[in-house]
Amino acid sequence: xxxxxxxxxxxxxxxxxxxxxxxxxxxxxxxxxxxxxxxxxxxxxxxxxxxxxxxxxxxxxxxxxxxxxxxxxxxxxxxxxxxxxxxxxxxxxxxxxxxxxxxxxxxxxxxxxxxxxxxxxxxxxxxxxxxxxxxxxxxxxxxxxxxxxxxxxxxxxxxxxxxxxxxxxxxxxxxxxxxxxxxxxxxxxxxxxxxxxxxxxxxxxxxxxxxxxxxxxxxxxxxxxxxxxxxxxxxxxxxxxxxxxxxxxxxxxxxxxxxxxxxxxxxxxxxxxxxxxxxxxxxxxxxxx
Numbered sequence: 146x147x148x149x150x151x152x153x154x155x156x157x158x159x160x161x162x163x164x165x166x167x168x169x170x171x172x173x174x175x176x177x178x179x180x181x182x183x184x185x186x187x188x189x190x191x192x193x194x195x196x197x198x199x200x201x202x203x204x205x206x207x208x209x210x211x212x213x214x215x216x217x218x219x220x221x222x223x224x225x226x227x228x229x230x231x232x233x234x235x236x237x238x239x240x241x242x243x244x245x246x247x248x249x250x251x252x253x254x255x256x257x258x259x260x261x262x263x264x265x266x267x268x269x270x271x272x273x274x275x276x277x278x279x280x281x282x283x284x285x286x287x288x289x290x291x292x293x294x295x296x297x298x299x300x301x302x303x304x305x306x307x308x309x310x311x312x313x314x315x316x317x318x319x320x321x322x323x324x325x326x327x328x329x330x331x332x333x334x335x336x337x338x339x340x341x342x343x344x345x346x347x348x349x350x351x352x353x354x355x356x357x358x359x360x361x362x363x364x365x366x367x368x369x370x371x372x373x374x375x376x377x378x379x380x381x382x383x384x385x386x387x388x389x390x391x392x393x394x395x396x397x398x399x400x401x402x403x404x405x406x407x408x409x410x411x412x413x414x415x416x417x418x419x420x421x422x423x424x425x426x427x428x429x430x431x432x433x434x
Contacts, residue, residue: 184218207240223245228256231255287299288359299313313325347360375403
């Protein structure tokens with residue numbers, strides 16, 4: 146893990162401890178990824194709270210928490226095991242160390258669900274892009290992210306006075322692989338130029354200023370896997386556990402801009418959820434709102 150990413154994760158972990166009603170840390174057992182019906186959590190002090198799907202998705206689950214489902218279901222995802230615990234009606238479980246103990250009823254295992262993990266370089270979307278708004282020229286997208294397109298669209302802002310003509314240059318290491326000029330604020334890279342498995346740097350240059358960005362295209366098999374996950378999420382929009390899992394998977398794989406799109410949809414679907422507003426940082430403007 147790079148020093149920069151490690152620092153960003155540490156900053157975000159510290160920020161999470163300041164969220165009202167949240168005790169989330171990367172050492173917690175996991176998070177709630179689904180809540181349906183009559184679900185309660187009793188903490189280690191004996192305090193019981195009824196849970197709401199609209200407000201309590203992503204609520205941290207910690208040592209000693211006891212989850213009770215009278216009718217409906219709940220899914221708790223382990224932060225360390227990529228494993229979900231699905232509580233059915235009339236079931237109870239309790240966190241003991243790194244295990245979910247079945248106290249009553251049936252708790253099913255759901256493999257392949259992703260929660261924030263300390264070992265994941267993109268964990269929790271810790272990358273906060275704070276743009277220098279004092280400059281009239283700046284890159285917008287793709288910016289420090291992985292992409293799945295071999296012909297991505299480059300976007301930038303250009304509020305500088307005078308002619309809008311800019312030069313666009315794309316580098317593979319030090320080699321220029323594409324260059325063009327335009328008076329617009331976007332440009333799609335033609336097909337058959339970029340390749341899977343490469344990291345690219347691009348700059349936009351006016352007469353007086355220049356701005357730059359970086360993106361990578363993973364290997365083809367990883368891109369195909371991401372595309373399948375995105376399609377599955379679209380076809381199963383009501384499966385919130387899969388949608389949340391996808392967000393953390395994308396962040397861990399550095400697909401920051403794809404993750405941002407998923408986060409925006411979740412925020413729109415759950416406007417009352419404070420965990421979405423605070424934990425899933427809106428890094429497009431450097432704010433959490």
